[in-house]
Amino acid sequence: MSIIIDKNTKVIVQGITGREGSFHAKLMKLYGTNVVAGVSPGKSEEDVHGLPVFDTVKEAVNKTGADASILFVPPRFTKDAVLEAIDAGLKIVVAVAEGIPFHDMLYCRNYAFKNNCILIGPNTPGIISPNKSKVGFMADTIYKEGSVGLISRSATLSYEAVNNLSAEEIGQSTVIGIGGDPVQGATFKDLLPMFDEDPDTKVVVMIGEIGGSDEEEAAAYIKDNMKTPVIAFIAGEAAPEGKRMGHAGAIVSPGGEGSAEYKKQVLTEAKIEIAEKLTDIPTLCKKILN
Amino acid sequence: MKIYEYQAKQIFADNEIEIPVGKVALSVEEAVRISAELDYKVALKAQVHVGGRGKAGGIKFASNKTEVEELAVELFNKKIKGEIVERLLVEAQQEIKEELYLGLTLNRTKKTDTLIFSRSGGMDIEEVAAENPDQIVTIDIDPVLGLQGFHLTPIAKILNFDKNLLNKLIPIVKKLYFVYKNYDCLLVEINPLAILEDGRIKALDGKLEMDDNARYRQEKLLDMWDEKKEDQLELIGRQEGFVVIKLNGDVAIISNGAGLAISTLDSLQRHGKTAANILDLSGGATAEKVKRAVKVVLKDSDVKAILFNIFGGITRCEEIAQGVSESLNEVPASIPIVCRMQGTNRDQGIEILKCAGLNAATDLEEVVENVVKAIQGGEVG
Structure with a gap:
């Protein structure tokens, strides 16, 4: 599904x-x-x-x-x-x-x-359920049908992650780009329950980045509610404070709010596995899927 | 996009929020002339974009001509947290009875507008929040509802339902909300909002930051924009249609997405390096656009190498490769170029690069290793 x-x-x-x-x-x-x-x-x-x-x-x-x-x-x-x-x-x-x-x-x-x-x-870039439907403009050839659900703020990082997964024959149930703006429609927390209810999604990959607190909100939700395991990647550990890093929403506030380090800490405390590098994502998924 | 205090106050005044009488001076002579009209009892306020101006000594009070001259000279020669002072706001001093805080901004967590009010104005609101949280009211406003009467009850409560005061204050809150919405503000703040001895309420300071995405419909604010305060490389990038971020390392990262660029920067850091700048080509870049991007990053004298990290979706690798190869004769031999290509038409892209004498890596870690080697003068594999 x-x-x-x-x-x-x-x-x-x-x-x-x-x-x-x-x-x-x-x-x-x-x-x-x-x-x-x-x-x-x-x-x-x-x-x-x-x-x-x-x-x-x-x-x-x-x-x-x-x-x-x-x-x-x-x-x-x-x-x-x-x-x-x-x-x-x-x-x-x-x-x-x-x-x-x-x-x-x-x-x-x-x-x-x-x-x-x-x-x-x-x-x-939109949303795609491989082999079923895409409502977006992503280059669809890299996607494979399977059981990884993926949510990403960044388009290019979702392509990277999907490409790495598909290369290892790990398919995806649905891949959603939620966008890099500070205010968007659905956030991680809004979409996670849908993946949790989908019997074919066996693991969810969450690709976050610096700025805001959507990842922290998701961590709290996952800790209290999710049955499906979640793997997280956070981009931007090298980003200096106070600089908007390309995406309108990717900014670490002066004082460190919204930093990658803090997000990873909150996610780890919620017992969510962190992929330090994009290339770690398939390995971590495999561990759960096997 | 930030504007100066005097400009924010102009917006307030245009929207019938009272401000002190005053004018901007660009020189000591002008400051003296303006002060004369105000009987030399003035506040001299350095106009800068950085925060914490008061603590950094950017606000002075004078009571006669000599003091105005001396203090104006001092302020014009001062740097406030590294920012030079080119303008002074010269204002009539006010008899202050009480200082309040009023601000509106986005609550990113709840995705609503947030109104912040405090009875302890005049100081840093974060400090008040930490030390006296009961002195602050934070009110989330659903943007679909807009500001309604009931939203303001917590403010009335903290002011003990003082009718006389509320009758003067509530209209100011509504006007500031109007400014926040209609000028596309990320943040608008009056600190302090002062109750004066004569009972009037005036905005003694003002901060306004506009959403860059709303530039197209905020001509008035754009006219107020001080381009010189922007990083010059970022400004050139914007004029050429790119998002450029200036950093303090020595690699130029050109990528076709913000996320990919940030991850490249992370990887560089793991190798003990950082970027001189980052340029986002965004989706669907043509060879022509790539050539313009290379010209932009070369304007940064910190650049010792250029790293292309491309994951083609709607971006086609052969277009990027064409642009890179056509740029080669404009890039000095001392600046190596390393590339990574993946996604749409990758093989064609790699072929074009090969003809131009460049190798392409397949993954992000590899290209970062290559750039580190290239800067150290080693062979790029």
Whole structure:
């Protein structure tokens, strides 16, 4: 099995007439994602890769029964597009854009929660359940179906980890990029219970980084609730205090709050195994899977 | 993005939060001229971005012309925690009865807005939190609800439901919330928010930090931005469309993602080295973009080697390799280039590099070992 998305998930693409939207709609379809329609206001006369295009999300949902949406929409229009998707009743929304003002995201996250919508992102490659469905733009060839669940703040580090796992014939149930922003939709803690309930996920890999306290929140949850073992990796032990390290959310506060060292300490105290290097992840997974 | 105190106060004043009368001086003469209008009873405040200015001696009080001159000279020649002083805010002194603290920021853990109020203003709020936590109220505000009346009850409580005071204070809280939201602030703070002897409440200090992601819709704040206070390499990077981070080592890390770059830096540290800078190409970089990136990092004279760490997803390795090979004649022979390529079209990328006389590592640890060897002048395997 997998979490959040599978072969049956009906997906619409907001911004499908744009360059990225059109390109990735095609790639998602090729992968086997059940893409049912696109949305692009004022462009409903067109069709893109044989998919109908609607002016509004509501129309698309009414005509196709869609469950999920992915947004290939510029940062400044993302808030409106996310709220439109939630308002139309969608329960899975993936926002990939980087550079969304944090006040916009704060609103979207809280609105999504009130409507039981799983919001993924922003600043994410999306979500993939290998061999079933991908709602995102990741290079899908590196993924293999299997029993490792993976959640990552960084896109590139999730590719690294997946590549290392697949090279050792260790497949994945679902891989989710939650994004590198200080405020995002679903966090580690929001997604861990779903993996815990998935009978096919035997181990969860959590790839965190400096900044904020999402890893610490997850550690407390894991300690008290999780039956499935969790392995954690934290990037940024060499990052100096007070510098934003590329991701908007990757910053160690002056005084050391949000440091890799502190996060690892909290995770270790919660009896969560730490992968010191990315290449340690497959070895640790194997130990649990065998 | 940070702005100066006088600029934050200008925003406050524009939104009808009272501030002391004052002006900015760029020279001692100007400071004296402004002081004259205020009868020389002034506060002289160094305008800097670093915190802890008061303790570092960045605020002085004068009562006559000679004092203004002497203190202005002193402040203009001072460095506040390493930051040079180019502007003084010259303000009328205030008769203060009580100092309060008022701030709004993000609660990253709970993912809400947070209003912070304290009766012990004028000092570092972290210190108050540590020493007198009962003096602080912290109120989480759901952004979908926005600031409502009930949110303010804890503030009323700490002020013993003093109606007279609350009637003056509550509008200021609402105005500051408006500023926080409408100017895309990561943080906005008035410390102290002073109750004066005559009963008025004024913002005696102001701090405002804007969300960089909101630049496109905050023209007014962008006009206030002092580019000179940014790291110059980071600024050049931004103008070229890259996120660049200046550090104090000697390797330039060029990568196609922030996470990958951070992990490369971690690995360098395990080998006892650190980066001079980090440049994030982000997804889908073309050869042209790679060439521009190399030019940017070469502007940093600390760079002794360039390390490419690429994991192609939407980024295609052959594009990166093409960019690297076309950059070669612009990179001095004394600066070695080491590469690591993985992911989309890796084999094509490695072939292009080979033609240009460069080897490519397959994993992150290997490329880091290679750069360490290259700097020491050894053979790169």
